[in-house]
Amino acid sequence: MRLIFIGPPGVGKGTQSALFASRMGIFTLSSGEIFRKEIEAQTDLGRLAQSYIRHGDLVPNGVTIEMMAKRLREPEVRKKGFILDGFPRTIRQAEALEEILTELDMPLESVVSLEVDVQLIVDRLKDRLGCTKCGENYNSKSKPPTRDGFCDKCNSPLMVRSDDQPDAIRNRLESFRAETAPVVDFYENLGLLRRVDSSRDPEQVYQEILKSIQ
Ligand SMILES: [Zn+2]
Numbered sequence: 751m752r753l754i755f756i757g758p759p760g761v762g763k764g765t766q767s768a769l770f771a772s773r774m775g776i777f778t779l780s781s782g783e784i785f786r787k788e789i790e791a792q793t794d795l796g797r798l799a800q801s802y803i804r805h806g807d808l809v810p811n812g813v814t815i816e817m818m819a820k821r822l823r824e825p826e827v828r829k830k831g832f833i834l835d836g837f838p839r840t841i842r843q844a845e846a847l848e849e850i851l852t853e854l855d856m857p858l859e860s861v862v863s864l865e866v867d868v869q870l871i872v873d874r875l876k877d878r879l880g881c882t883k884c885g886e887n888y889n890s891k892s893k894p895p896t897r898d899g900f901c902d903k904c905n906s907p908l909m910v911r912s913d914d915q916p917d918a919i920r921n922r923l924e925s926f927r928a929e930t931a932p933v934v935d936f937y938e939n940l941g942l943l944r945r946v947d948s949s950r951d952p953e954q955v956y957q958e959i960l961k962s963i964q
Pocket residue numbers: 881882883884885886901902903904905906
């Protein structure tokens with residue numbers, strides 16, 4: 751299996767990647783994870799990436815692509831397959847990835863776009879509450895505090911976290927959509943894109959993805 755998962759924060763992309771990794775025995779590759787590994791191993795690429803991260807700069811495209819290519823060439827990844835999570839983010843990365851995979855003779859099978867109704871994500875995230883003092887997290891539906899509106903640990907008032915406010919969520923989803931639209935179009939034109947409704951429970955979404963990629 752050689753897949754890409756695309757989806758904004760809050761749609762359960764991490765959950766699905768983990769399910770596929772454990773049930774299918776394939777690798778989940780994200781640029782974050784690859785950066786960490788290269789930096790830990792202090793490879794040339796790792797040190798280069800680290801120098802950007804340390805200065806608060808974005809790791810340049812070329813370095814990210816080089817690291818991804820290195821990981822994709824590893825025999826275990828070639829043998830078992832992969833899901834790319836959070837990569838590619840740009841057309842340039844998508845084109846570079848096509849070149850690498852063509853060279854390795856392991857073409858992508860599908861690109862899965864996990865999609866949900868914006869209102870649904872807004873509704874789901876607005877149940878999350880955080881303590882204004884100690885930072886403990888609650889959920890008014892699944893993990894309510896003992897005393898309504900107050901922290902169990904320190905008795906301070908609870909609030910919807912600022913990045914979970916409806917406007918913040920809408921902005922985040924909108925900028926994700928704008929940022930990834932060209933990449934989504936790129937794979938749509940290649941006939942690889944599969945859109946999956948990600949609003950149901952994880953097991954149903956998992957089955958939907960399996961169906962869509964067959
Ligand atoms: Zn507290």
